[in-house]
Structures are given as C-alpha cells and as structure tokens.
Amino acid sequence: MNEELTYESAYTELQLIASEIENEEVSVDLLSEKVKRAAILIAFCQQKLRATESEVNNIIKQMEGGK
Template sequence: MDTNNLTYEAAFEELKEIEADIANETVSVDVLAEKVKRAAALIQFCQSKLRATEVEVNNIIKQMEKTKKD
C-alpha cells in the first residue's frame, strides 16, 4: 500500500466508505476480499499513525516537564 501521500484523515474516510459499501451490500463478492484487504491495510496505517503521534506527544510533554523543572 502506498502511504507516502496518505493522511490519517484520508485513510479513515476511505475506511468509512468501505464499511458503508459492505454494510449496504453494494460490494460484489468478486471485490469483497479486495476491499477487506484494503481495509486491513488502512487500519494498520491508522494504528501506526496513532502510535507515532502518541510517542511524539509524550516526548513533547516530557520536554515541557523537564523545562518546567529547570
């Protein structure tokens, strides 16, 4: 999956579209596995983005706390 230009918001929107297509049964059996595979890749991408953001925010908070103590 090409994630170079993908944002969290775009991935999340695409996931919502896939979910709606599957829920509304507008996905043919022929493409269902393809959609599920894409959804799994998007979920993995979103989880990675969230973990990276959490680490970055925690680092910023630690820096702020360190600066505040000094």
C-alpha cells in the same frame, strides 16, 4: 500504495469501505479486495496514532523537564 496517505484520507476511505460492505454494495468478487484494503488502512491508522501519541508524550516530557 501510500500515495501521500494521510490519517484523514485513510479514515475516510475506511469509512466508505465499511459503509459499502454494511449496505451490501460490494460484489462478492470485490469483497476480498475491499477487506484487504481495509486491513492496510487500519494498520496505517494504528501506526499513525501510535507515532503521534509517542511524539506528544515526548513533547510533554520535555515541557515537564523544563519547569
């Protein structure tokens, strides 16, 4: 289901789902499906942010060690 998913595309899709739910544009029949997809996107974004934070921290540590 991660068809070359990027943080930006996941975040954009998540915003769209949230907007549809807030504006009551989602039928009851599709609500469960939309919430499940939102949960997947949230988990993906959280993982991506954690990985990026870790990578940036490692780079900073390497830079500080080189002084």
